[in-house]
Structures are given as structure tokens and as C-alpha cells.
Amino acid sequence: MTDLAEMRRFLSQYDGPKMRIMEICGSHTASIAKNGIKEILSPAIQLISGPGCPVCVTPTAYVDRAIALAKRPDTCLVTFGDLLRVPGSSESLSAAKGMGASVEMVYAPADVVTFAKKEPDKQFVFAAIGFETTIPVYALLMEELLREEITNVKLLTACKTMPGAVSFLLENGADLQGFLAPGHVCTVTGSDAFAPLAKKYGIPFAVAGFEGEELLAALYGLLHMQGKGMVKNFYPSVVTAEGNPKAKELIERFFEPSDAAWRGLGIIPGSGLCLRAAYASFDAGSRDLTEDNQQNQACRCGQVLTGKLAPTDCPLFGKVCTPLTPQGACMVSEEGSCHTAMRYQ
Amino acid sequence: MCVAYPGTVIKVQPHTATVDFSGNRVEARTGLVDVAVGDRVLVHAGCILQKVSENEAAELEALMEEVKADA
Numbered sequence: 001m002t003d004l005a006e007m008r009r010f011l012s013q014y015d016g017p018k019m020r021i022m023e024i025c026g027s028h029t030a031s032i033a034k035n036g037i038k039e040i041l042s043p044a045i046q047l048i049s050g051p052g053c054p055v056c057v058t059p060t061a062y063v064d065r066a067i068a069l070a071k072r073p074d075t076c077l078v079t080f081g082d083l084l085r086v087p088g089s090s091e092s093l094s095a096a097k098g099m100g101a102s103v104e105m106v107y108a109p110a111d112v113v114t115f116a117k118k119e120p121d122k123q124f125v126f127a128a129i130g131f132e133t134t135i136p137v138y139a140l141l142m143e144e145l146l147r148e149e150i151t152n153v154k155l156l157t158a159c160k161t162m163p164g165a166v167s168f169l170l171e172n173g174a175d176l177q178g179f180l181a182p183g184h185v186c187t188v189t190g191s192d193a194f195a196p197l198a199k200k201y202g203i204p205f206a207v208a209g210f211e212g213e214e215l216l217a218a219l220y221g222l223l224h225m226q227g228k229g230m231v232k233n234f235y236p237s238v239v240t241a242e243g244n245p246k247a248k249e250l251i252e253r254f255f256e257p258s259d260a261a262w263r264g265l266g267i268i269p270g271s272g273l274c275l276r277a278a279y280a281s282f283d284a285g286s287r288d289l290t291e292d293n294q295q296n297q298a299c300r301c302g303q304v305l306t307g308k309l310a311p312t313d314c315p316l317f318g319k320v321c322t323p324l325t326p327q328g329a330c331m332v333s334e335e336g337s338c339h340t341a342m343r344y345q
Numbered sequence: 346m347c348v349a350y351p352g353t354v355i356k357v358q359p360h361t362a363t364v365d366f367s368g369n370r371v372e373a374r375t376g377l378v379d380v381a382v383g384d385r386v387l388v389h390a391g392c393i394l395q396k397v398s399e400n401e402a403a404e405l406e407a408l409m410e411e412v413k414a415d416a
Binding site for chain 2: 027050217226236
């Protein structure tokens with residue numbers, strides 16, 4: 001029997017080879033900080049935050065386009081609250097809303113259907129950002145728009161796939177010995193989605209849940225999988241090897257792979273998903289949003305997102321860049337590594 | 346942003362289900378998973394993403410023994 005006390009003891013007393021482990025997912029970053037996990041780990045185990053917060057990796061050109069759409073007299077921009085305060089090249093959606101732009105915040109993308117039915121003469125644009133967890137929700141929205149014959153809703157997509165970003169980091173020689181794989185992305189993709197990368201680079205992946213104990217179990221597992229190119233699923237309550245087949249079919253039906261621009265990483269070929277050409281009439285012009293002109297040139301979000309710098313190494317951290325005055329996306333998003341570091345340091 | 350919460354299905358309608366989260370009741374889309382009343386489900390952005398399996402403890406324990414034996 002491996003109980004929590006044994007895992008904790010093992011992780012705090014570990015004195016083997018150095019293990020730099022990346023948690024890819026922003027929700028993991030937040031939970032690790034909230035549960036004080038870094039504080040109990042041996043100095044030989046380092047946790048590095050990766051590029052897995054969709055808000056943080058969305059380039060400024062996307063935010064600028066969303067703002068431009070929200071300023072049109074006949075258009076309402078609908079999105080999750082997470083995106084509202086992200087700085088574009090000159091302002092955020094929240095600032096634009098304060099100046100009269102039409103911006104609505106929702107928890108569920110399907111709410112846009114209700115808006116569209118209520119105001120059939122208005123154009124609604126959903127700012128559809130996210131990884132594999134959220135992309136099937138957009139696919140389901142597309143199915144509903146077709147079923148209900150709604151024509152006044154479009155999607156401005158910045159959908160990204162996680163294996164694409166992980167592959168980019170490993171190809172560029174990131175000094176990492178293991179990954180905590182994103183639990184809710186794997187609910188959709190299945191843990192097998194990371195198997196080719198594990199095999200190619202000889203690096204272990206542990207699929208993790210989001211509670212403190214679940215993260216400890218996955219870390220304990222990773223330490224036992226050192227140097228092995230394999231994936232193990234430590235979140236079996238909702239993750240299977242093959243994932244959710246219905247969700248994957250729906251994504252396949254509405255989306256096709258595309259190149260995607262990641263803040264801090266640039267354009268990664270094939271790491272995004274765009275609406276298929278057959279659904280071009282639902283696309284609010286998503287394919288060319290690659291520029292990343294940050295308001296503050298001293299911002300180091302790019303290096304923070306790739307694990308090269310800790311948030312506290314950025315010259316702006318905690319000085320001009322705070323949760324109230326964010327200069328970059330990692331400080332805006334509640335799951336950004338800078339915001340998390342500021343909140344729990 | 347990939348946060349998702351477990352709840353229990355208490356009513357199933359066409360295309361949606363009512364999910365109970367410790368007393369808070371929320372309508373969630375069912376298009377990604379076939380669900381029935383009583384199912385524990387994981388909800389993300391107003392959508393049921395997966396059913397929650399009840400055997401996690403046993404599965405995790407078996408997995409732990411496996412990785413320790415392999416190490």
C-alpha cells in the first residue's frame with residue numbers, strides 16, 4: 001500500500017539524479033501553488049510551469065481583432081472572463097468595454113445561442129480560445145448552431161493542441177526529465193496522445209488530476225519512471241487511454257489542423273485547429289492572427305512560458321507588473337505562472 | 346482555463362442534463378457523453394466532458410505497484 005505519507009516522505013527525501021518536471025497545464029500550476037507542493041519537494045526535484053494556459057499563449061493580434069470586432073456597431077463579442085483583461089497592443093477587451101465596445105462574458109459558450117435568438121439582427125462573435133478540453137465544447141456549439149439554423153453567430157478561434165507545444169519544447173532542447181500531463185486535456189484526447197512524444201524523446205509523462213493528493217501521486221509515479229519513454233495515467237477516474245471518442249469525432253467533423261501562433265513560442269506548424277473550409281461562414285477571420293506586439297517590451301512572458309525563466313526573474317515582476325497592473329498575459333490570467341507566483345509567494 | 350468540476354446528473358432532457366453540484370443545479374450540454382440520472386460526471390464550460398469512474402482508488406493502487414515494480 002502506497003499511502004500519502006509514504007509519497008510525501010519519498011518526494012521530500014529524494015536524492016537521486018536531478019528531475020526538472022514541467023507541469024504543462026495552467027490549472028496544475030495553480031493547484032501546485034495552492035497546495036504548497038513545491039515547498040515539500042526535495043531540492044533535486046524542480047517544477048517548471050509550461051505553456052498550458054490558453055489565455056497566456058494567445059498573441060496580441062488575436063486580442064486586437066477581438067477588440068476591433070467588439071467596436072463594430074452591429075457586433076457583440078462574447079467570451080470567457082479569463083480573456084477580458086489580457087493586454088492587446090494598445091488596450092484590453094475590458095478597457096474597450098469601458099469605452100462602450102460591446103463585450104459579454106459567459107461561463108458556457110452555448111449561452112451565445114440564447115443571445116443570438118433574442119437579438120437576431122445582431123452579429124455575435126464568440127472568442128473561442130482553448131486547448132483540447134474546450135475545443136469539443138466549441139464543436140458542440142457548432143452542431144447546435146446548425147441544428148437551430150442560427151446564422152448570426154461566428155467563432156474567432158485560437159484553438160491549440162498541447163502535444164504540439166510539448167513537441168516544440170523538446171525539439172528545442174528543453175532541459176526536462178518528465179512531464180505532468182494535463183488531466184482534463186487527456187479526458188478528451190486520451191493519455192495515448194502523449195505516447196509518441198514519450199517514446200521519441202525517452203521521457204516519462206504522468207497524467208495528473210488537480211487535487212493535491214493526485215498531483216503528489218503523479219509526481220511519485222514520475223520519479224519511478226525516470227528515463228523511460230512512457231505515459232502512465234494517474235487520473236483514471238476520468239481519463240482513459242483513448243479519451244472521449246464522441247468528443248474527438250466532433251472535433252474532427254468541424255475542425256482541421258492549422259499552424260498556430262503561441263505567445264512567446266512563435267508559430268508552431270500544425271499545433272492549432274481552425275474551422276474546416278465547409279464552415280467558413282462561421283469563421284470571424286481566425287487564420288492570420290499571428291503578430292505578438294506586447295505593450296511593454298521588457299515583459300518576459302515568452303521565456304516564462306517556455307520554462308527558461310522563473311516569474312521572479314522577470315525585471316517587471318512585482319514592480320510595474322502586478323495582478324492589478326498586468327503587463328503580460330502570465331500576470332493577467334489567474335492560472336498564469338506570474339499571477340500564481342505573485343499570489344502565493 | 347481547463348477547470349472542470351464533478352457533479353451528479355439528476356435529470357436528463359434532449360441535448361442537456363441538470364447536474365447537481367452540492368446543491369447548485371446547472372444545465373449542461375450532453376452531446377459529448379451519453380448520461381443517465383445518477384451518473385457522476387465532469388463538467389467544463391457548461392458541457393459534460395466525461396463520466397467519473399468510481400474505481401479510482403483501486404486503479405491508482407494497482408498503478409503504484411506497477412511503477413514501483415518497474416523502477
